[in-house]
Amino acid sequence: MYAVNLEPHTPVKKGSVFEFPFDVDEHYVSEMKDRALVLDEDPLRCQSLPHMEAAGWDTLELIMESKAAAYPEHFSLSKDGDKWRWINRPMGIDDTFIFGNTSTLPYGPMEYITRQAQGDFAVLDQRDGNLWMDAGIVTTQADWSLDFDIGMNFFEWHAPVPLAHELGIFKRALKFLLNVQHGKPARRLNWTMTINPRLDTSPENYHKWGKDRLTVTPENVGEKVYLRVELQTFWRLPRSNGLLFPIRCYLISMEELSSIPKWGCRLHRVLGSLPQELRDYKGLTSYIDDTVAWLSKFDQGQETSPGTFPD
Amino acid sequence: MKNIVGNKINAIVESITPVTESIKRFKFIPEDGGEMPVFAGGAHIVVEMPDGDIIRRNPYSLMGNIDDRSSYSISVLQVKEGRGGSNYMHNNVKEGDKLTISYPVNLFALGWKAHKHLLIAGGIGITPIISQAQTLMQRMLPFEMHYIARSEEKAAYLNELSQLYGKRFHFHVRNKNSRWSVDPLLLNQPVGTHVYACGPEKLMNNVVDTCTQAGWDKSTVHIERFLAPASGKPYTIELKESQKHITVRKNQSMLEAIEQAGVNPPYLCRGGACGQCETQVVSFSGTLSHHDHFLSDEEKASGKKIMPCVSRVEGDNPHIVLER
Known part of the structure; x- marks a missing residue:
């Protein structure tokens, strides 16, 4: 039911989302435009409590250094002491600023860089043997709210997750996360499903997307129902000792997913065996049966190869 | 990268x-x-x-x-x-x-919610305090630094620190003739102060005890303990999972002996503070000599857990079987 699927965040396969620390793909510019639109409508999607400024600079430094090294054709970073120049060619940005001096940037450091980075970001303060959701930017989320969770600790913001508390999963997870070290980031995958290719499935906008769940029919499963996979990574931030938690969302329709026979078969089995509590928690209740029926044609009881990559 | x-x-x-x-x-x-x-x-x-x-x-x-x-x-x-x-x-x-x-x-990070940072160093404990002061200066946060040593000659970086931090810096001699006490300092801090102490055990225990009695919240008291592993008579270990039998020498820690045998448990502080190398004890003969600050008294008494970075086995026929 729950898998402890944590592993070191090290490069896996050229061209895969695991090739670089922060994956940049063909949706980069459009996702950044989408983020700007969401923030225009709802500025509370990005918040940073006053003590999180050092962690914000950590975040900026990590993402800039990583992207400039991984994608030199798109991003450049040059430093002259604390005077930094950052060039983001796909977004047409060429800014010079003083590292550590927020007044030299158009936004706070965390907001500045995460308006240029795909995926949501939670920036966690580490203190009193716990992690605290004290900053973040969250515009592509699977039905959780930064504005609701801001200031909460690890157990508080995970309170709604069914069954896992009783199994002691969060205690073990917290112990692991408190010990994530600089230089040794970790990752895990999380998943749910979404109707239509919509990144922003927030509680704030539930009235816009919640009703889509009722539009699924046996005929339109292939185009309407999407698997939503989150690549979650965990980074120790060396200046603040905080933890950066990027949550990168990828969507794929049932039609496209089942073009890889292994994936169609696997998802049929996973959805078919999902406990009721998780069907409800993930919000699949109204359309999961149609989806399982649609996927059944890909599952002939065959064995599938290990790992997630296509054969 | x-x-x-x-x-x-x-x-x-x-x-x-x-x-x-x-x-x-x-x-x-x-x-x-x-x-x-x-x-x-x-x-x-x-x-x-x-x-x-x-x-x-x-x-x-x-x-x-x-x-x-x-x-x-x-x-x-x-x-x-x-x-x-x-x-x-x-x-x-x-x-x-x-x-x-x-x-x-x-393992000795600054608390970013503090209203004021009080840095206390004894002897060589000045080293992490130096980088903390730098970080606080750079971020323009309020702090005060106290450096205690046996004499001016023994106090590393005294002149440099005094010049760099001016009024924020205070030096105290503590020896047979001069008994400077940390208590009045701790008892006169505004609410919201975080204290950071690194130095001899006695000084750090003094800081913890005084703050506890004065009602400081535990989360505002930061202590950097780096114990040197204890030395003692040699003894033997059996690593159950890795199926190895090894000897811990006089000047070697249990962790070092395990590493020497080609088994690599996780570790961070190597000084009995962080808990990362905590190991399950299957059985033992002799007595467990716990030197760490991580396990609770009950855990130590149970004989089921040990911190191999600093602790040893002593007594008659000292031997231990570990879940590694």
């Missing part, structure tokens, strides 16, 4: 500078000429010392300039009667030598 993801750093000892009679500063530069990973106040590295047929791994606080990514610096106090790590650094390491060091680890 080395500064972002990596395991260990190959470093060259660029310079060795005498600081006091018994303290030397070692400056490391990366062998590949690149940048060192970022660190902040309170962080330490573990230095690997190939000493004969064993590898010593000792933690040292990073000092140096936190904005200068070209090098790391540590200060090492020679403990002549110690187990050998500081003697190795002082006697065997030469400028130009290559050493392997870890990425920075921070």
